[in-house]
Amino acid sequence: MKAASSRAAFELRVERNATSPGNVTRSLTFIAAAVLLASHVTALATPCQFESQGEGRVAAIVDARSVRLDDGREIRLTGIEATAATKQALTSLLVGRDVSLRSTDDTPDRYGRQSALMFISESDTSVQAMLLAQGDALVSAEVSDKDCAEALMAAEAEARRQKKGSWADSSAIKNAESPDDILAGIGRFMVVEGKVLSVRQAGAVTYLNFGRNWTRGFAVTIPRRMIPAFESAGMTLKSLENRRIRVRGWIEGTTGPRIDVLRVGQIELLGANEPGVRP
Template structure:
């Protein structure tokens, strides 16, 4: 399916920026309007109509919200308070950029607070404060370029969650530390040692021992999205990348990559 060359990583990086730019907010579909009556946590609100809105494209620190044995993530209360200040009791409009309803019947929407003649894009505001991370899905990938820029600036400034080791960037060359984060959503940086295709999957290996070192795995359904975006993951061999996703443990720590925007190319050599 794909052909890998080291020089091609530069092309991957260039196409990545183009693809992310194409997934901006200019083609969102209009959704309902309303007033925010409740802020559940840093990425969920309830409108006056009773509609529960999940602020798609972001992940704020999580609260237990009635779940047994669930540990409150650092900065979770600060994130909820910040979202209350932004949106509680204020008129908002929703806009959709992909799947609009999840299995819990929550609206998956970008949310904009009306402020006189202006609007505040809530997701961008939360990410810019360092109180949410970029968190995308295969069926919801719009507006990510703007959110990545806001996240990068907040991280560089050490704002919010980025001042807490719980959310630190993980080094791919330290698989033991990543393994300790199984079940967590993590950002992992490192240089791809080998990019290889086998049994319909692409494996990005960050060490010589595939049973112990960190690996990113791209399955067949995700590869279709890479092909549509004209992004060949095999070209990432030798590139310095940042990969985000949920860590599991299958022959060492892994992240399953379900769509291209989970991979940021930081350098091609």
């Protein structure tokens, strides 16, 4: 439902019910609700309107991040990583539906897949944002457009606040102080929260250490080439010492778990009172 049509429906209802003084308060309430709804939809939709990369009908769900159109094209949904519920959610949302594609580049990857944001019919809200808002996907932080990335993160944050989908499980966010739990998910995409105990430079890599035992504790690694990007975003790596952060990425390591950070969006600074933050 588009923001404009949503607001129009509310205003029509207001007009029909505002014929007596006793309905004035309710009329104002309807108008306020319409404005809030329109603002929420626009916030999710507007920032991610990239160049059109064609249309098609979804013929099949290939996997939790890829679909096949009826013309044979395989589309990879950019901007998200899958959870256990993503594939089923995609099946419910997309099979047999007409979709449009938007991205900054339609060049296929080495597997022949075209990466894009996907929109159902005339919707202004991407499928990615829908999945995130339901708690059925995680933001991958691979979208480089700042406004679009923020909109996707906002959709995920709201689902997390409401404990929707995968966020209903307390283990959806891993505790940086429990490295064995994180290491058990090696090779998976995870979201981890914790306090950075130290920031150390070793050669061309900066380490954010979350444990006293650097060998076995959880750590985030950031290559030197990423430092200018963090500084441009107003975040110096040394300033992260003693700060609580949320980091997302693929778990690597052998004795101790690691996440390699290759995009600024993989790290979020946390406030002390944010829901879900562990003490």
